[in-house]
Amino acid sequence: NAGVTQTPKFRILKIGQSMTLQCTQDMNHNYMYWYRQDPGMGLKLIYYSVGAGITDKGEVPNGYNVSRSTTEDFPLRLELAAPSQTSVYFCASSRWGEGYTFGSGTRLTVV
Amino acid sequence: GQQVMQIPQYQHVQEGEDFTTYCNSSTTLSNIQWYKQRPGGHPVFLIQLVKSGEVKKQKRLTFQFGEAKKNSSLHITATQTTDVGTYFCAYGGTSYGKLTFGQGTILTVHP
Numbered sequence: 420n421a422g423v424t425q426t427p428k429f430r431i432l433k434i435g436q437s438m439t440l441q442c443t444q445d446m447n448h449n450y451m452y453w454y455r456q457d458p459g460m461g462l463k464l465i466y467y468s469v470g471a472g473i474t475d476k477g478e479v480p481n482g483y484n485v486s487r488s489t490t491e492d493f494p495l496r497l498e499l500a501a502p503s504q505t506s507v508y509f510c511a512s513s514r515w516g517e518g519y520t521f522g523s524g525t526r527l528t529v530v
Numbered sequence: 531g532q533q534v535m536q537i538p539q540y541q542h543v544q545e546g547e548d549f550t551t552y553c554n555s556s557t558t559l560s561n562i563q564w565y566k567q568r569p570g571g572h573p574v575f576l577i578q579l580v581k582s583g584e585v586k587k588q589k590r591l592t593f594q595f596g597e598a599k600k601n602s603s604l605h606i607t608a609t610q611t612t613d614v615g616t617y618f619c620a621y622g623g624t625s626y627g628k629l630t631f632g633q634g635t636i637l638t639v640h641p
Contacts, residue, residue, distance in 0.1 A: 519563075519573070
């Protein structure tokens with residue numbers, strides 16, 4: 420099993436550009452999450468989903484959008500990138516009440 | 531709202547010394563999970579505690595959940611260089627399993 424796969428691993432964006440961070444899991448987990456991690460900080464929840472077609476905001480959703488059309492995929496869309504969105508983005512999945520499986524992350528720099 | 535403090539923020543030890551990180555909450559927690567993140571890596575799930583006073587062991591790691599379910603600790607006996615990384619506690623609400631992560635404790639082990 421591949422677990423949780425995130426692409427790309429690295430990306431540099433210019434201010435105002437848009438991009439989609441891809442996340443897919445092959446464990447048939449209902450729950451999926453997007454977190455961001457700033458240097459030396461903990462993880463902050465951006466969006467989460469409890470199943471296909473259902474998404475909700477986390478702690479820091481501004482500037483981001485998500486969709487969940489299938490159980491496997493949970494892409495994160497950045498519109499009009501800003502320097503404040505420079506961060507490491509982690510996607511994770513889980514079954515309810517169990518530990519998360521994280522992807523390897525996307526390191527994004529906005530210049 | 532619920533606030534969880536994780537201490538210490540940093541810990542430097544000599545190889546072979548013990549290490550403990552604490553997670554303290556102002557309110558009762560329904561559950562708590564612990565994760566390890568190696569430098570440059572992604573968080574990896576270690577364990578979940580749900581019962582008052584629960585103690586679990588994984589080789590040199592001992593996890594405890596306080597009697598009042600307001601605090602938790604992770605203790606590593608005789609640290610090794612492979613223990614280097616950031617240790618996060620994370621707690622979940624009662625709905626949908628989404629976790630809030632503590633700030634983490636960065637462990638450095640000197641050989």
